[in-house]
Amino acid sequence: MPSDATASPDPGELDDSALEAAQDALHDARSRLIEVPAEYVVANHVMGLYELAAIHLSNKPPSLPQAALAIDAVGCLVEGLGDRLGPDAETLRTALANIRLAFVQIKGKPSG
Secondary structure (H helix, E strand, O other): OOOOOOOOOOHHHOOHHHHHHHHHHHHHHHHHHHOOOHHHHHHHHHHHHHHHHHHHHHOOOOOHHHHHHHHHHHHHHHHHHHHHHHHHHHHHHHHHHHHHHHHHHHHHOOOO
């Protein structure tokens, strides 16, 4: 059978130094993340979902079902967690209201 140069290596074929380097990098990332308050990490993920919704709304034509899913996810987090999101809670509530308004406006536009 011909060899595929683009195929991923079998994990058993990775040399020990590459595996150790990957494990060290993962450990370093986890160590840095544990120092960040959870509300900042969650708020960052909320904004990622917000951006996902905006991308789907700005698509030509807009992908309303995909945008709605992302907006609903933002809503679940922002409304469900409320002030537990910390100092960014009000900003996230405003962002949610804005993306919902944009969805309604785009949905109401005639196609074509």
